[in-house]
Amino acid sequence: MTETSLYVIQQLINGLTIGSTYALIAIGYTMVYGIIGMINFAHGEIYMIGSYISFIVIAGLLGMGFISLPVILIVALIVAVVIASTYGWTIERVAYRPLRGSNRLIPLISAIGMSIFLQNYVALSQSSRDVALPPQITGGWTFGDPSVFEVSFSYMQLLIWSATLLVMVLLTLFISRSRMGRACRACSEDLGMTNLLGIDTNRIIALTFIVGAALAAIAGLLLGLYYGVVNPYIGFIAGLKAFTAAVLGGIGSIPGAMLGGLILGVTEAMTSAFFPSEYKDVVSFGLLVLILLFRPSGILGKPEVEKV
Amino acid sequence: MLRIDNVNTHYGPIQALHDVSVEVKQGEIVTLIGANGAGKTTLMMTICGDPQATSGTITFDGEQISGIPTNKIMQKGLAIVPEGRRVFGGMTVEENLSMGGYFRDKAEAAETIEHVLELFPRLRERYSQRAGTMSGGEQQMLAIGRAMMSKPRMILLDEPSLGLAPIIIQQIFDIIQKLRDEGVTIFLVEQNANQALRIADRGYVLEHGHVVLEGSGADLLVNEDVQKAYLGG
Ligand SMILES: Nc1ncnc2c1ncn2[C@@H]1O[C@H](COP(=O)(O)OP(=O)(O)OP(=O)(O)O)[C@@H](O)[C@H]1O
Numbered sequence: 075m076t077e078t079s080l081y082v083i084q085q086l087i088n089g090l091t092i093g094s095t096y097a098l099i100a101i102g103y104t105m106v107y108g109i110i111g112m113i114n115f116a117h118g119e120i121y122m123i124g125s126y127i128s129f130i131v132i133a134g135l136l137g138m139g140f141i142s143l144p145v146i147l148i149v150a151l152i153v154a155v156v157i158a159s160t161y162g163w164t165i166e167r168v169a170y171r172p173l174r175g176s177n178r179l180i181p182l183i184s185a186i187g188m189s190i191f192l193q194n195y196v197a198l199s200q201s202s203r204d205v206a207l208p209p210q211i212t213g214g215w216t217f218g219d220p221s222v223f224e225v226s227f228s229y230m231q232l233l234i235w236s237a238t239l240l241v242m243v244l245l246t247l248f249i250s251r252s253r254m255g256r257a258c259r260a261c262s263e264d265l266g267m268t269n270l271l272g273i274d275t276n277r278i279i280a281l282t283f284i285v286g287a288a289l290a291a292i293a294g295l296l297l298g299l300y301y302g303v304v305n306p307y308i309g310f311i312a313g314l315k316a317f318t319a320a321v322l323g324g325i326g327s328i329p330g331a332m333l334g335g336l337i338l339g340v341t342e343a344m345t346s347a348f349f350p351s352e353y354k355d356v357v358s359f360g361l362l363v364l365i366l367l368f369r370p371s372g373i374l375g376k377p378e379v380e381k382v
Numbered sequence: 383m384l385r386i387d388n389v390n391t392h393y394g395p396i397q398a399l400h401d402v403s404v405e406v407k408q409g410e411i412v413t414l415i416g417a418n419g420a421g422k423t424t425l426m427m428t429i430c431g432d433p434q435a436t437s438g439t440i441t442f443d444g445e446q447i448s449g450i451p452t453n454k455i456m457q458k459g460l461a462i463v464p465e466g467r468r469v470f471g472g473m474t475v476e477e478n479l480s481m482g483g484y485f486r487d488k489a490e491a492a493e494t495i496e497h498v499l500e501l502f503p504r505l506r507e508r509y510s511q512r513a514g515t516m517s518g519g520e521q522q523m524l525a526i527g528r529a530m531m532s533k534p535r536m537i538l539l540d541e542p543s544l545g546l547a548p549i550i551i552q553q554i555f556d557i558i559q560k561l562r563d564e565g566v567t568i569f570l571v572e573q574n575a576n577q578a579l580r581i582a583d584r585g586y587v588l589e590h591g592h593v594v595l596e597g598s599g600a601d602l603l604v605n606e607d608v609q610k611a612y613l614g615g
């Protein structure tokens with residue numbers, strides 16, 4: 075194989091890795107939008123908080139002398155998911171629910187305020203500088219001709235791929251089979267009708283915030299381990315990327331968020347393969363503008379029916 | 383069973399119901415007729431608390447239901463087949479029905495599903511089909527079946543015959559009578575005044591948000607004003 079094609083394969087692997095985490099975060103945007111027609115701009119901050127909690131737990135357990143990595147990761151996962159979900163639930167309860175039924179812009183402004191608040195709250199309580207964690211999962215496979223170009227696929231990337239795949243399968247089962255998951259779909263089709271069936275839709279809405287936050291926290295753990303650093307501002311850009319992914323796939327559609335995340339990740343990786351890597355954000359957000367202009371319903375979304 | 387006392391309902395500054403009083407007794411079929419925009423749907427929805435009445439009281443089985451949240455009202459033995467059916471188009475027949483019995487015990491809900499499928503064999507044939515791909519008549523049957531899933535003592539039906547072929551309309555009216563025979567009290571909104579009054583024990587006429595006439599189904603059928611306005615005679 076030529077150097078270029080090996081390089082493209084490498085970028086594809088990297089792109090799918092980042093793209094899976096975009097997809098995890100994007101699901102939170104898409105589920106909430108699907109039900110209450112609102113963009114939860116504080117969702118990126120939930121991801122950031124998930125990342126911080128994971129770091130604190132991992133560093134803490136290492137400091138206490140734990141050495142079993144799987145145990146450390148599972149504990150970090152559980153703690154991060156529980157705490158991030160609590161944040162997600164609380165934000166909905168205090169900042170969005172009281173505003174429901176008012177003009178659409180008002181919860182949006184509240185969400186932006188919540189996002190700024192969380193960034194500063196973490197910056198003040200944790201310092202605003204980068205926090206680093208030494209790589210926990212090292213090694214991987216390499217293939218290709220070392221004299222031409224060596225493609226590497228790390229264990230960390232494998233973990234991200236498989237964790238994302240597992241989460242997506244579980245989420246799909248939940249949404250299609252479980253009683254509450256079906257109620258989520260009913261709510262996103264017709265919230266008022268779901269209420270008219272005696273279903274407590276406030277609880278279903280709270281549930282979508284919890285599920286979305288849990289997925290963002292998982293992304294926070296995975297990307298935290300992958301990059302090895304966090305700071306209070308990582309939620310902003312990751313949130314925008316995931317939002318772009320959700321719009322690209324069709325906001326409101328869960329398979330769309332999965333697909334959109336992967337496409338966006340690969341697009342970015344390919345862009346940085348052939349252009350200076352600063353261009354990848356330009357391409358991402360350029361893509362967002364293009365979709366909004368020419369196909370606002372995204373790849374898998376239904377054309378917008380005005381929510382009443 | 384259902385008492386609506388001097389209810390007023392507003393949409394913002396617009397008043398859609400003016401001092402409406404209606405009563406539906408246990409075991410009755412009561413119909414509400416009126417022109418487009420008279421406020422029929424508004425009355426149905428006000429009973430369900432969506433929108434809430436701005437004044438007046440609604441009681442169901444002696445318990446006041448005005449002022450409490452919609453989902454709580456709908457757990458008290460009341461179900462609605464709303465205007466335009468509002469089935470969940472992306473969900474299958476089975477899923478739609480299970481949403482109707484959401485807050486009930488699983489085994490009991492399964493029994494009711496069986497009963498619904500006996501009443502509507504068409505729904506059994508289409509059990510795994512998405513509701514959005516079904517015909518209007520099938521969707522209407524699904525909407526009725528879904529309402530039955532909560533095992534309500536009373537069902538509100540808002541223009542169930544709208545847009546359906548005469549033969550399907552006849553089926554729907556037969557089902558309504560069957561439901562009554564099973565002990566379900568019926569409150570029925572219809573444009574199809576002729577057929578509705580024929581099966582109704584009593585009826586009310588709503589005009590511009592006011593109840594202007596009430597009487598037995600038979601009396602309203604021969605009433606001159608009703609004939610002129612709603613029966614094309
Ligand atoms: N959501 C709403 N916001 C504002 N006004 C409304 C709303 N819904 C209904 N109205 C108004 O309230 C009045 C009564 O409407 P309603 O839908 O209850 O009439 P209806 O008797 O059911 O008519 P139809 O036979 O056409 O279904 C109408 O003037 C209508 O324009």
Ligand SMILES: [Mg+2]
Nearest residue numbers: 422423424465
């Ligand atoms: Mg109506």
